[in-house]
Amino acid sequence: MYGLEGCDIKLVPAHAGGRNVVYTCEREGADARILRIAFLKDRSREQLRGEVEYIRYLFEHGGSVSDVVCSRKGNLLETITHQDHDFVVCLFEKARGKRLAEQHYRYREGVPITEYYYNCGKVLGKLHQLSKGYAPVHRRYHFQDKYNAAYIDQLLPDSLALLKWKLAELLNKLDGLDRSRESYGMIHCDFNDGNYSIDYDTGSITVYDFDNSCFGWYMYDLADLWKSGVGWVAAEPDAGKRQQFMTDYFNTVLEGYSSETWIEPSMLEQLPLFIQATIMEHLVDEFEQMRNHGEEPACDEELSYSIRCLEDDIPYWGFFHDMYASEAPFELEARKM
Incomplete structure (x- = not known):
């Protein structure tokens, strides 16, 4: 089907929650390819067509x-x-290029790491600017189609009644936000350093894995990018220093982002709300995995931490809160269901 005869085809090890089988396809004298096979029934062919048509449009x-x-x-x-x-x-x-993890989170030699922060914002800003003019043939779903109170109530166990109530409240706040062309459109919905590669010669970034792409608020991707920055300072015990780093980091991200597109200042003020939304997405994904594997719902240290952030209205992923411990980042004692 694709002229891959003679290629060296290797399976890419799956990560937790992976929804596809993926292979690298390499042949001397030809550009390397990535082959993806979707086998789960949670996405229709029309949804998958919407994804690849969007990627082609962006390219x-x-x-x-x-x-x-x-x-x-x-x-x-x-x-x-x-x-x-x-x-x-x-x-x-x-x-x-390579992902940061493949380089053990070392950036380009002799180049300040702020270049990377700026380029992350810039490449995301370009994608959002293009999304503002996108008219799909096959439409992807909307964020609210998946993340809604009825689905979450059905997915989460009744022992998490407070969490369900808080998530319903969060969704109500999101529903009240602006959905104009400048604030709402096709987003990546999983923008982190596992889903792009860096050319270590030039610093340019290439984005992939649009499997979660949908119509949503551009601020959601920016909140994901904010969360990506915490790893650089997660081991710092001083909350004030962590907060100062994150302010500087995100300002640099926004400089890059603003070089490609514009976002309403009132939407930027909603960053804490959208960080909570990214935590909600992670929780839903974790409980979906338990259900799909036939496992009983359980809350480990990481889930317990995230749940407390939502139940107690602790902003910024608790990163500046007393609950955060640099020796055990984003973990609390596991809670019983």
């Missing part, structure tokens, strides 16, 4: 993303049916 309009490679038939997606089960296949260009 064709100058977004720094890994482009979709068409099959020999000229299709962005192909479907293989085996034993009455559909496997939806797509191929991507492999992003140039």
